[in-house]
Amino acid sequence: MTTSPSGYDLTPPTDGQRAALEADLSPEEKRVLLAHGTEAPFCGVLLGEKRPGVFCCRQCGLPLFRAGTKFESGTGWPSFTEPVDDTHVRAVEDRSHGMVRVETRCARCDSHQGHVFPDGPPPTGLRYCINSVALTFVEEGRPLPDPLGRGDGTA
Secondary structure, eight states: OOBBBSSSOOOOHHHHHHHHHHHOOOOOOOHHHHTTOOOOOOOOOTOOOOOSSEEOOOOEEOOOEGGGGGOSSSSSSSSESSSSGGGGGGEEEOOGSSEEEEEETTTTHHHHHEEEEEEEOOTOOOEEOOOGGGGEETTTTOOOOOEEEEEOOOO
């Protein structure tokens, strides 16, 4: 088992678990999470979410971003300055669309989340630009999603 510094199990899902997780996704979620798509700007249900809590990977439930790091970027996608834990988000070079960007993926299930750009506000100067459909919001004090049965805790 691989555990993050914040105590979450980062062990990838087994083939059987992955099949079950993917079967639970909507067509739009599959397009974004599995096929590295992007939802249209200003349409995501989490764009205006302002309650205290945590944003978790829609596919495997790993906590990715805290609500306190979310900011209004004006781009049309939820934006965050930093992940819950640097080991929860994996950076991958993306050369699609004729440019070089840094794609962000869930470190546990490898699902596409969005991209990170160096034009964010202090303190990090980063803007994690994430698809709403790639996330599940959990209000503070509520149990985190646990589709892999790992019992990782509450928001």
